Amino acid sequence: MSEPVLEIKNLNVGYGLGDQAVRAVRDVNLTLHRGEVLGLAGESGSGKSTLAYGLTRLLPPPGVITGGQVIYHPEQGAAYDVLELSDQQLRGFRWGETAIVFQGAMNSLNPVHKISTQLTDVLRAHRPEMSDAARNARAREMLKLVGIAADRMDAYPHQLSGGMRQRVMIGMALILQPQVVIMDEPTTALDVVMQRQILGQLIELRERLGFSVIFITHDLSLLVEFSNRIAIMYGGRIVEEAPAAAIYKDSLHPYSKGLLGSFPALRGPRRELTGIPGSPPDLKGMPSGCSFHPRCPKAFEPCSGHIPVLGRPGTPDGPTRSVACWLHPAEQPVG
Amino acid sequence: MKYLLQRIAFYLFTAWAAITLNFFIPRLVPGDPVQALIAKFQGQLSTQATQSLYVLFGLDKDKSVWQEYLDYWGQLFHGDLGLSFTFFPTPVSEIISDSLPWTLLLVGITTIISFFLGTGLGVLAGWRRGSWTDGLLPVTTFLSSVPYFWLGIIAIYLLTGPDSFFPSSGGFDNGLVPAFDQYFIPSAIRHSVLPALTILISSVSGWILSMRNMMVTVSSEDYITVAHAKGLSDRRVAMSYAARNALLPNVSGFALSLGFIVGGTLLVEIVFSYPGIGFQLFQALGAQDYPLMQGVFLIITISVLVANLIADVAYLLLDPRTRKEG
Numbered sequence: 001m002s003e004p005v006l007e008i009k010n011l012n013v014g015y016g017l018g019d020q021a022v023r024a025v026r027d028v029n030l031t032l033h034r035g036e037v038l039g040l041a042g043e044s045g046s047g048k049s050t051l052a053y054g055l056t057r058l059l060p061p062p063g064v065i066t067g068g069q070v071i072y073h074p075e076q077g078a079a080y081d082v083l084e085l086s087d088q089q090l091r092g093f094r095w096g097e098t099a100i101v102f103q104g105a106m107n108s109l110n111p112v113h114k115i116s117t118q119l120t121d122v123l124r125a126h127r128p129e130m131s132d133a134a135r136n137a138r139a140r141e142m143l144k145l146v147g148i149a150a151d152r153m154d155a156y157p158h159q160l161s162g163g164m165r166q167r168v169m170i171g172m173a174l175i176l177q178p179q180v181v182i183m184d185e186p187t188t189a190l191d192v193v194m195q196r197q198i199l200g201q202l203i204e205l206r207e208r209l210g211f212s213v214i215f216i217t218h219d220l221s222l223l224v225e226f227s228n229r230i231a232i233m234y235g236g237r238i239v240e241e242a243p244a245a246a247i248y249k250d251s252l253h254p255y256s257k258g259l260l261g262s263f264p265a266l267r268g269p270r271r272e273l274t275g276i277p278g279s280p281p282d283l284k285g286m287p288s289g290c291s292f293h294p295r296c297p298k299a300f301e302p303c304s305g306h307i308p309v310l311g312r313p314g315t316p317d318g319p320t321r322s323v324a325c326w327l328h329p330a331e332q333p334v335g
Numbered sequence: 336m337k338y339l340l341q342r343i344a345f346y347l348f349t350a351w352a353a354i355t356l357n358f359f360i361p362r363l364v365p366g367d368p369v370q371a372l373i374a375k376f377q378g379q380l381s382t383q384a385t386q387s388l389y390v391l392f393g394l395d396k397d398k399s400v401w402q403e404y405l406d407y408w409g410q411l412f413h414g415d416l417g418l419s420f421t422f423f424p425t426p427v428s429e430i431i432s433d434s435l436p437w438t439l440l441l442v443g444i445t446t447i448i449s450f451f452l453g454t455g456l457g458v459l460a461g462w463r464r465g466s467w468t469d470g471l472l473p474v475t476t477f478l479s480s481v482p483y484f485w486l487g488i489i490a491i492y493l494l495t496g497p498d499s500f501f502p503s504s505g506g507f508d509n510g511l512v513p514a515f516d517q518y519f520i521p522s523a524i525r526h527s528v529l530p531a532l533t534i535l536i537s538s539v540s541g542w543i544l545s546m547r548n549m550m551v552t553v554s555s556e557d558y559i560t561v562a563h564a565k566g567l568s569d570r571r572v573a574m575s576y577a578a579r580n581a582l583l584p585n586v587s588g589f590a591l592s593l594g595f596i597v598g599g600t601l602l603v604e605i606v607f608s609y610p611g612i613g614f615q616l617f618q619a620l621g622a623q624d625y626p627l628m629q630g631v632f633l634i635i636t637i638s639v640l641v642a643n644l645i646a647d648v649a650y651l652l653l654d655p656r657t658r659k660e661g
Contacts, residue, residue, distance in 0.1 A: 111655070158655070
C-alpha cells in the first residue's frame with residue numbers, strides 16, 4: 001500500500017456543548033492513501049458527512065470538533081495537523097489541498113454569478129499572482145476536462161442542467177490540483193445514467209491527475225464498483241474497513257452484511273432482499289456496548305455490555321482489514 | 336427587452352386605470368366645493384360669481400360626465416391640473432411644484448440614507464450572528480413597529496420648545512423668503528432635522544431586520560458552504576456570495592419605498608406642518624379641494640408606477656434568473 005496522504009486519528013465531532021451535545025462522530029480512525037478511492041458508507045445520520053465537514057473544519061454551528069487529529073501529508077514538506085491551522089493557513093489548505101464536491105448539485109453554485117466568475121475567484125484567492133487571461137484559460141481548461149463546452153463559461157447556473165452543474169463543481173474542485181477530493185454524495189441528486197457517467201469520468205480523471213478520493217454515499221453498490229477500499233460507518237463509528245472486494249464478498253460485520261443484502265446483485269443467482277430491521281440509533285441516546293446490537297441478528301452476550309474495538313480480525317486476510325465486532329475480536333487494535 | 340416592453344405596456348395600462356379612478360373618486364365624495372368656497376367668502380359672492388365658479392371648476396351641470404372625463408384628459412396632456420379651490424386662484428400645478436421639492440428632499444434623502452445604512456447594518460448583523468449585534472434586534476423590532484408620526488409627536492413634545500434648537504413646525508423660519516442664500520438654507524436644514532430623524536429612526540429598523548433575516552437564510556445555502564470550502568476570504572464570501580443574494584428582496588423593497596416618498600410620509604408632514612406634498616393633500620382633503628387632491632393623487636400614482644418600473648429594471652440587472660433568453 002502506498003504512503004498515507006490524510007490520517008484521521010481519534011476524531012470526535014459533536015453538535016452542541018454540554019449535556020445536550022450530540023456526538024455525531026466518535027473516535028474515528030481512518031487513513032487515506034495516496035491515489036486511492038476510499039469509500040465511506042452508512043445509513044443517513046451515521047456521521048459520514050459530519051466526518052467530511054469535520055476534517056475540513058467546515059462544520060456549521062453548533063458543530064464542534066471535540067478531539068482528535070487530522071494529519072495531512074503534503075506532496076512536499078512536513079506533515080501537519082489540519083485542526084491546528086490558523087484561519088489564514090486553513091483558507092490556503094481548503095481547495096488548495098482538499099477540495100469538496102457537495103451533495104446539493106443544484107444549489108452548490110451561486111445563482112447570481114457566471115460560471116466563469118465562480119471558477120476564477122478560486123484562482124484569485126489562491127493564486128493572486130496569476131493574470132486574468134491565465135485564470136480564464138485555466139477555467140476553460142477545467143470545463144473542457146469535465147466535458148463542458150468552453151462557451152458555457154458565461155452561462156449562469158440556472159442555465160445548466162443538474163448533471164452539468166455537478167460537472168462544473170468537479171471541474172472547480174480540480175482547478176487547483178488538490179491532493180484530496182472529498183465527494184459527499186456527489187450524485188444523489190442526479191439520475192442513474194448521469195451518476196455512472198459522472199463517476200466514470202471522475203475515476204478516469206483520478207487516474208490521469210493522481211489525486212485521492214474520499215467518496216461518501218449510502219449507495220454501497222456504487223462504492224463496490226468505484227472504490228479501492230470501503231469503510232462502513234454506524235452510529236458515528238467506523239465498524240468495518242476493508243478492500244472493496246473483501247467487503248463485497250465476505251464482509252465480517254453483520255451491519256455491512258445487512259447493507260449488502262439491501263440491494264440486488266446485478267449478476268449471479270437471484271436472492272431475497274433482506275434489509276436491516278429496526279431504525280438507525282438516536283445519537284442522543286446510544287445503546288450500551290455495540291450500538292448495532294439491538295438490530296443485530298447475531299448479537300450475543302458481550303455485545304450489549306462492551307464497545308468492540310476496531311482492529312485486525314483473526315482471518316487469513318486480517319492484516320488488510322479491520323472490524324469492530326465481538327464476533328471477530330480484534331487481535332491488534334487500529335489507531 | 337421584450338420583457339421590459341411588456342412591463343412598460345402594463346404600467347401604461349395601470350396608469351390609465353389609476354387616472355380614471357382618480358377622476359371619478361373625488362366626484363363620488365358628498366359635498367360641493369363651490370358651497371365650501373361660498374362659505375369661505377361668507378356670502379360675499381354674487382349669484383353670477385357663483386355660477387362662473389361652477390363653470391371655472393368644471394362643475395357646471397350641463398356637461399355630461401363623459402364630456403368632463405374627456406376634458407380632464409385633454410387638460411392633463413397640457414399639464415393643466417385645474418385651479419385649486421383652497422388657494423384660489425392658484426393653479427394646482429404651481430402648488431404641487433412648490434411643495435414637491437420639500438417632500439422629495441426630506442423624504443428622498445432620508446429614504447436613501449435609511450436604505451443604505453439599514454442594509455449595511457443588516458449584512459453585518461446577519462453575518463456576525465450570535466455576536467453583540469444580536470442585542471440590537473429587540474430594539475430594531477420595537478422601533479420598526481412604532482408608527483413614525485407617533486415618534487414625531489414624542490420628538491416634538493420632548494425636544495422642541497421656546498428655547499430649543501429644533502423648531503416644532505414649518506419648513507423654514509417665518510419671515511424668510513425661499514432662496515438659495517445663507518439665511519434660508521441653514522433655516523431649512525434646521526427645520527428638517529427632526530422630521531428626518533423621525534423617519535430615519537422608524538424606517539432604518541425595517542431594513543436592518545429584513546436584510547439580517549435574508550442574510551441568515553442565505554447563509555445556510557449550499558453555495559455559501561462551497562464558498563467557504565473554496566478558501567475564499569470571509570469578506571468575499573460575506574459580500575459576493577451571501578449579501579449579493581440576500582440583497583435581492585431588499586432592492587425591490589427599496590424601489591417600492593422610492594414610490595412612497597411622495598405619499599407615504601403624509602403623517603410626518605402633518606405632525607411637523609412641513610410644507611411638503613402630504614401636508615397639501617391633508618389641507619386639500621379638509622377643504623374638498625378636488626383639483627388639488629386629483630393633482631396630488633396623480634403625482635403619487637405616477638411615482639409609485641415609476642418606482643415599480645425601477646424595481647423591475649433593478650431586478651433584471653441584479654438577478655440573472657429573471658432575464659429571459661433571446
